[in-house]
Amino acid sequence: MKALLPCGALLASLLLSPGPALAQDTSPQPEETTAIADAQPSVQARNFMVAAAHPLAAEAGRDILAKGGSAADAAVAVQLVLNIVEPQSSGIGGGAFALYWNAALSDLTSWDGRETAPAAAGPDYWLDENGEPLGFFDAVPGGRSVGVPGTLKLMEELHARYGRLPWTQVVAPAIRIAEEGFPVSQRMSASIAGAEKLAEFPGARAYFFTEDGTPLPEGATLRSPEFARTLRQIASEGSAPFYEGAIARDIVAATRTETNTGVLALDDLAAYEVKERDPVCMDYRVWEVCGMGPPSSGALTVGQILGILANWDLSGLGLGTEAQHLFLEASKLAFADRGLYMADTDFVDMPEGLLDPDYLTTRAALISEGEAMESADPGEPPWDDAALRAPGLEAPEYGTSHFAIVDSYGDMISITTTIESGFGSHVMTNGFLLNNELTDFSFTPEEDGNPVANRVEGGKRPRSSMSPTIVLEDGEPVLLIGSPGGSRIIPYVAQSLMGILDFGLDPQVAFDRPHLTNRNGATDIEAGPQAEELAQSLQALGHETNIRDLNSGLHAIAITPDGLIGAADRRREGIALGE
Template identity: 45%
Template sequence: MLGWKHCLIPLGLLLMPLAASGFDYQTPALSPETASGFTQKPGWATQSFAVVAANPLAADAGRQILQAGGSAIDATIAVQMVLALVEPQSSGIGGGGFLLHFDGSEVRAFDGRETAPAGVDETLFLNAQGEPLAFMDAVTSGRSVGVPGIVKMLEKAHKKHGKLDWASLFAPAITLAKNGFAVSERLHQSLANDDALRQNPAARALYYHDDGAALAVGETLQNPALAAIFEKIAERGSKAFYQGKVAKDLAARVQAQKMPGSLDVDDLENYEVQERDAICTPWQQWTVCGFPPPSSGHLTVMQILGILDNEPMAKAPLDGGAPSDDWLHRFLEASRLAFADRNRYIADPAFVDAPGGDWRTLLAPAYLKRRAGLIGAEQSLGEDVAPGRPGALEISWATPPRQPEYGTSHVSVIDADGHAVAMTTSIEQAFGSRILADGATGLAGGYLLNNQLTDFSFTPEVDGKPVANRVQPGKRPRSSMSPTLVFKRADDDAQAAAIGPLVATLGSPGGAAIIPYVAQTLVALRDWGLDAQQALSLPHVLTLGDSVYVEKDRLPADTRAALDELGHTLSDRELTSGLGVIVRREDGSLFGGADPRREGVVMGDEAE
């Protein structure tokens, strides 16, 4: 027998709008598409505004905000809140994110990355014997939870660039949380495959039947606790989350775990969003803008692309619908070189100095040319590539052991004024720490807490040398998130990073694999003549510095054989990226693509 949370809801109730200042949300008659396997998508043309998000309900919320005259920031807030409800495995108010914003003249980077609580030290993820904890033991503990930043980050961005009333932006998420939404294929599969989430009693009551079976595709899921929390934030702003009952409940749940964390209400109240200068890098006819550290995304993406620009192509880059073995070999080798630098040097800039005092030393043309010179045409460099020396350092950092990175969701928006957002948002692993908090509402449901602190190196030092990305109080863990805005170059100076007209907004989920996902997409858009959807439909072949991961059943046999002959160790994986891209075409209209491996869609006004 089904309980309250799975009940069928009358159509009339679903279609009732939730009135708010300046905006009336109309629940769409949408059925989220299947996300199993690879589903070809057509791409979407729009006239003046567009939004791409990982779930149709979220994309539609953004579309309605833009239709009502909202800004790109307004739409992003509405999308994020709906994603917290309908895609809880990937992001939510219990996590953080990086938001890149273009206001028509400049690009700014809003850093809502989680921070380590004041009570941690470098031994956070070491056991009593001084050895690193098993990864999943750390994930599903209170120790993994960082101070969430997404709500404060979005509030800060809204104060600067919002057009609609803050409260109105929560209308879609509140309506869907109260009235319910149909469970999608991807959410169902994520729930069915996650035994750890079932161990949390509150999460089990919300997402599973009494026998432990995950909610089926199409069943209606309500979340009254999350609706109540959204209502508080809509009314009182971020204070409703970072202070009072919601904050006390969050801290209490972290501290009540079998392996508790130290996060407390002071950590929440003291959290600060950082507004940073974006890094804008010239790349032939384009300028590519991305996030600075603590994200490693832009620096590593542009290292890969900069190294590739020094590599002459011996074959056409596309062969039978896939990148050629010749291009893939160089792409993999460039990735190995870039990841070696990433793992050695990049961390929170409040704690770690850049080589030579400037992160751009990693992108200096002369340095990248030297790195490119290490690539051979006949044999792979292998899995133990040494980092380069881009600039002087006061401290000699150690390269830590490799460990997993997961999760995230991506949102791209262009509004009717031509302003743009690229935001990547995360709770890290699928369902984060698996800790569900109800905000002391006394209602069923709630939101999931992140496990972002496992993005720190568990090992604080190697051979007596400190690891740059080790745990420290107040520090932000290094991320691979790569929200990206692309512009035409404003001048002919090869070193200039001045921006011209907007070309595209893009990004992806995928942990450390975000970096090669975004890098390949940029090449496909600039060099291969592909549109946004065609670029996202290419098969993935990537490395994070060790094995080469090949998208299962999608690479031609002769290409595999050629890569194997070059010494690349190949391993088949699903590689479910979630890329979202919106491109401004020469006539000023827009064309967007959504990853065929997930549920995402593009929505906007109709193209003329």
């Protein structure tokens, strides 16, 4: 990959290639310290690779690839194993977005497996009897927050389109782990302990807690015979039982909780469709950065950040405060547009000019290099529909995962998958958790008489921040990347892209550096040894700062002329594996 530069002699032979290269800024600066001690280079492979959020999931994907499977085959195995070993983050009770590169056709497509609102849902869905919006954490637990899951049908669709191995073979690794069990990780145990109200739901209490009611401890063996039975049904019959059969009936029944009773119906499940969409791509210097369009705001907002930054020679500025300031200001401007305009375009008209270079140049002109703006106003991109809109409010999101796969045939997938909050709605059936994705809609349908683009509507898909990304150079993929993290996914991915593309950082080194995020307000700085120094340097430019834990879960694979380079965010427990 021409844009990647080595962080040590070990990677030099892989990362340097003939052709134009970016400026190399390798001089240390005060802010150029890692958030994670003992930074290490990325993992290398030649034939295929998986980077995923849990070792067992990565191993399942690698084994499928070693048996001649495609990236789609491995994705099914990885996702179903994640459902078992990382249930707080993703599973078949949730939704996902995927970018898929078909090497045979040199074709990039994006796949929308986002959850949908029940047909009975309307704009007042999250208003109480007094017409006031519910509190977010009051709305999460229970069946009312559950949208129609899309992940399983997405996996089935990807396998049908791109799979090389039998469906039963790619489901088998998850069945084995569900039956044999696995040791609960420290992260999973801590997640259970920190999940308020999880124990109030009988299915979750029986699965995630000991008989005396304490959270499962690290190292405990967790088996799921119920999920194994579900997987055996899926292995033999595909998604049919889930969307139109016995599992569908159980899902609907499970949403009729005493707390926040749901309105999901069998017809909603039967009507669900995965949508193949055109990816949203942004030209950035010599690259084309492609991601998922609406109902995800990921590609548009990441694209706007990069498009604004394209007005500066970042590599000439170096990795210090100046570049960080520009990144944060660009983020404010992009998030202002995101809040006002972005939503499911099957229901809402959006400006087509959000990534227009001239528009982004006018946005960049609003940035002062010497002083931070308090917050940014939305811009006026070129578009045909000048309807008035009101901005929606952000909702927290923690139950998400990302993985990337490159197979031996040249096919590739970058996929972000979620059940929204940690442990989703807390409602469990047939061995899996159901999402709380409907809380990703705006709880307020309008402001001052103007509709909020992301308000609830029957059949609509809530706006997401998930940003599975594939970067192309000369029409060929050179980088797969993505992360969990709610709306902070966008700055996590954009900051990593800036580090890798503009500054030539090894992907692992880019991941290990401290996070800085701004969603059009105060700047959040990742807690760590250099946090106070970072805060002071940014405060001198007028930034309001907070120091906090910023727990991303970035995974990436770089494709170079000499092989594959994988990286997994060491803030979590993921790994990259390949051969």
